[in-house]
Amino acid sequence: MYDRMQEMSRQEMEKIHDAAMDLLKTTGVAFNDKEALEIFKDNGFKVEGTTVFFEESAVQKALETAPKRFTVHARNPEKNVEIGEDDFVFLPGYGAPFVMDAKGNERQASMEDYDNFCKLIQTSPYIDMNGWMMVEPADMPHQTVHLDLNLSNMLLCDKPFMGSPVSRQGALDGIEMAGILWGGKKNIMDKTVSVSLINSLSPLQFSDEMIGSLIELARHNQACVVASLIMAGGSGPVTLGGVIALQNAEILAGITLAQLVRPGAPVIYGSTSSAMDMKTGALSIGAPELSKNIHLVAQMARFYNLPSRSGGGLTDSLCTDAQAGAESALALYTAATSGINFILHACGILGSYIAMSFEKFLVDEELCGMVRNMIKPVALTDEAIDLDIIKQVGIGGQYLTHPKTFQLCRTEFFM
Structure with missing residues (x-):
């Protein structure tokens, strides 16, 4: 699929992941809740004051x-x-x-x-x-x-x-x-x-x-x-x-x-x-x-x-x-x-x-x-393309009064 917005490569996403893991391991995150700190301690996390430090293996396990x-x-x-x-x-x-x-x-x-x-x-x-x-x-x-x-x-x-x-x-x-x-x-x-x-x-x-x-x-x-x-x-x-x-x-x-x-x-x-x-x-x-x-x-x-x-x-x-x-x-x-x-x-x-x-x-x-x-896909079935109708109307014709237009006009469009 072609999209001009930035699609990150696997390598770029891993770089973001590695940067986050570095922050979690070396700087840590502060949790201002006693029970949260006890939960981390009970599961083997390093805790200093209110700051918890994360090993990558623990994050991956979660x-x-x-x-x-x-x-x-x-x-x-x-x-x-x-x-x-x-x-x-x-x-x-x-x-x-x-x-x-x-x-x-x-x-x-x-x-x-x-x-x-x-x-x-x-x-x-x-x-x-x-x-x-x-x-x-x-x-x-x-x-x-x-x-x-x-x-x-x-x-x-x-x-x-x-x-x-x-x-x-x-x-x-x-x-x-x-x-x-x-x-x-x-x-x-x-x-x-x-x-x-x-x-x-x-x-x-x-x-x-x-x-x-x-x-x-x-x-x-x-x-x-x-x-x-x-x-x-x-x-x-x-x-x-x-x-x-x-x-x-x-x-x-x-x-x-x-x-x-x-x-x-x-x-x-x-x-x-x-x-x-x-x-x-x-x-x-x-x-x-x-x-x-x-x-x-x-x-x-x-x-x-x-x-x-x-x-x-x-x-x-x-x-x-x-x-x-x-x-x-x-x-x-x-x-x-x-x-x-x-x-x-x-x-x-x-x-x-x-x-x-x-x-x-x-x-x-x-x-x-x-x-x-x-974002709803356009139907590309034989019934939707309907070559028979296109051939039937032919060159310079009109579709407004065709029975299929009456049949689908209330459901085919968003309006």
Whole structure:
């Protein structure tokens, strides 16, 4: 297949791998969680303070137990999804503190906004899974808001959902609630019903909230996206090559811990690293560097036989304008064509994650449908080519009133 975007050679991927192994062995990764440090010590890892050092053999052993694909079960079995290899899913935006209303005004999000996004996801023919914290409701107590978000996810949408990795206890609360939905926690110990986002704290560390969540989720066989979001030139090297090596080390460190907790626990290799805007110090997710990273992340995940996460309808624009459409389409299309399996932020995001927009959600939703249609292979069977019709119409004829046009016009095109 011909593609002008960079396809790494086996030698180049091994170079990235070797660089990550060097970092893991000599510099290490900080884990700010006592249980995580004990798990590493019990498995023979070198630990100094909160820093864990990794031998390549230990990382390779962990990778051997991580599944290359898995099923996420929905309360409606018809909406179960497969993640990995050739299968991929679209999910909504994640983590926005604000909402952009119909008049273009940015305001704090409410629980009603969150519920409305859940309803949009339920009715969408293109969004495969519900998300988590599409917006952060400002009108709910922060100590318990994760319970309300979980409840809305479970009641208002029968698609698979994301978990609540706000803390170790938050993750456990989500697991308990999912257990109720499936008639008891024992019924989900061997059935993955949620996917949670575990982010590193670049460079080379994980917070106690993230690692506590990862441990409990892996222990209960719930999937984790171990993701690194590096700002090139800020929280990571200014070169994309350096970013790829650094994020690879962070991701593999988290995946190794998940496999130590429970060999075979489902994990996803993830990153949406991009450039830092040197004029403002902000992350630029509309930059082409994001799409270049997406393309390389998909390749590194396949190198390790792991599902991948990246991409989405991402933009720096603060409104649903031409800039938002162009940047979002670029990232979304790159993710789908590069082979990303878990496409988070597919719908609704504005302003470098600062807001969710109902208007942009609908625009992005249609983009998801168009992208899925674009990567669907064109039928080249004898029936599809249909030489008999072409000969029958002949030179200078028309196909508009042909019976086959009437037969297929509603199903052949995306419109």
